[in-house]
Amino acid sequence: MDLEFSKEDLAFRDEVRAFIAQAYDDDMRAHMAQSKNGHIGKAGQIRWLKRLGEKGWIAPDWPTEYGGTGWSHAQKYIFDMEMALAGAPSTTNMGLRMCAPVVMAFGTPEQKAQHLPKILTSDVWWCQGYSEPGSGSDLASLSMKAERDGDHYVLNGSKTWTTFAQHADWMFCLVRTSVEPIRQMGISFLLLDMKTPGISITPLPTLDGPPDGEQEINQVFFDNVRVPVSNRIGEEGQGWTYAKYLLQFERGNPYAAGLTNQLAKVRKIAGVEPSDGGTRMMDDPSFRRKLAELQIKVDVLNATEQRMFAARTAGEAMGAASSMLKLEGSQAQQAVTELALEAAGIYAQPFVRDTWAELHGETNVPRAGPDYAATLAPSYFNYRKTSIYAGSNEIQHNIMAKMVLGL
Structure with missing residues (x-):
């Protein structure tokens, strides 16, 4: 697998960044800043998807005969990573990616x-x-x-x-x-x-x-x-046969791009929030060790995803590999929300519903803490579900044991 980017790939990256700068408007950014799960409501999601559709970029994984982009694996990787780093709304809706x-x-x-x-x-x-x-x-x-x-x-x-x-x-x-x-x-x-x-x-x-x-x-x-x-x-x-086929797409989604963006947010929080010792959280040795360990896991997951998705682009079925991605990706998602709570300390307590009331003029009570803290607790609780949906992580262990180890 060749992950070196060509001049054409880099030019495509610039095109994606230019599109994001133009299409990802201030209203969407404001809503996403207060989103617990990467979604901004049906109207906002459809507005974003239609802008991608007008560009011809709404379905990177579809065959070209049905309206897919025909992108190379490198282009898909660049697209996913740039969207995640920009904090753009998720495109993983159930019609496009599953049905x-x-x-x-x-x-x-x-x-x-x-x-x-x-x-x-x-x-x-x-x-x-x-x-x-x-x-x-x-x-x-x-x-x-x-x-x-x-x-x-x-x-x-x-x-x-x-x-x-x-x-x-x-x-x-x-x-x-x-x-x-x-x-x-x-x-x-x-x-x-x-x-x-x-x-x-x-x-x-x-x-x-x-x-x-x-x-x-x-x-x-x-x-x-x-x-x-x-x-x-x-x-x-x-129907069970068709359901198993669908679950490969539900479980075999890329995680590393989104996790990279989430870890960057944790670093920003840790760079300003104080630790118990009076220094910044980023200067706390225990916290830095946890952050470094999670970064290594995300880097390994990123490399693994690229290898697997390159194989899928070449026509290979994901099989049990989709269970492995779901298992590792969901555990990393939960870990990063835990680390964000630790970094924010007491400011992780206010819930997003409280901050939205202030944003919409429903209360004159100022929000508690900085803007970035509003979604931390809701995201933490919301992401408890990631190890359950699409088949619990225990089920993923069973699938891999049966399909890979023959147990």
């Missing part, structure tokens, strides 16, 4: 024509219907029924931890179409319109508090919801 690859690989021509163009233009927002009460990491135990009635399935049950379901136009969903001795059989993969009668959404409040008043996760209930059989991806009862 679309499944539709491309297993969908009918009609399904591709219906869904892929609207995902590419960000005109349709997607959510994921996988987890259920009692069926999270043990996803094969899901029980939401989809009973065949002529040309429709009738859905009854619920899905939970559904991120931004309140904003979604469509959902990709795993349902139980039959009960089989092997639990992974009898599961089907459906695409469904969230405006279908019988669907209701209940917000699930979380300890970290909503960013800018926005609810993040929900439980979605299905009461005799009728979904056309033509909305099924692939064969009935083979």
Whole structure:
């Protein structure tokens, strides 16, 4: 793998930086500065994605025949790193990165024509219907029924931890179409319109508090919801196969670029906040050791990601490697939020919802502490979920033991 940048690559880097300077406006920057998770609400996210779409940069990982960029591995790396270093909003939405690859690989021509163009233009927002009460990491135990009635399935049950379901136009969903001795059989993969009668959404409040008043996760209930059989991806009862394919994209995302940006923020905080000994946190030997150890982990993760994504660009499947990236990346994400809390000390206590009230004129009480402290506690609590979603880290250990070690 060659990671040396050519003159063309460096020119592309300059082009990305120029785009960010022009498209990433002050309003977006202000919202991102108070974001706990790299998102700025549906309207802000769509505005950002549409600007990327106008540039032709919204789908770097898509094949060119569907509207992808056709970038080299080096260009993808440069794009991800420059976006992360600039603190730009995340582009990892569920339509672009999760649903679309499944539709491309297993969908009918009609399904591709219906869904892929609207995902590419960000005109349709997607959510994921996988987890259920009692069926999270043990996803094969899901029980939401989809009973065949002529040309429709009738859905009854619920899905939970559904991120931004309140904003979604469509959902990709795993349902139980039959009960089989092997639990992974009898599961089907459906695409469904969230405006279908019988669907209701209940917000699930979380300890970290909503960013800018926005609810993040929900439980979605299905009461005799009728979904056309033509909305099924692939064969009935083979949804587990398609779900595993999708999880490679959910788990196998790059982490190192974002972590590099987060560590830079920690260094800035540690450079001004005092330690217990009266010096700066950056001068505290124990803190510097923790920071150095985490930086080494991020550098190793960065090199590993480049090797793996270069192989994927060459057509190789990620397989168990996606589990390794998810495991190491999620642990590093949690570690950096812990280090940020330690660096900020007492100023890590105020929550972002308190600071937003002041920003929006809802209170005349000044915020406590510097601006950078507002998101530290919410981010810490929010990132506790990273070792659970997309299959808990314990599940990732099991996958690697089975697929790599043959245990």
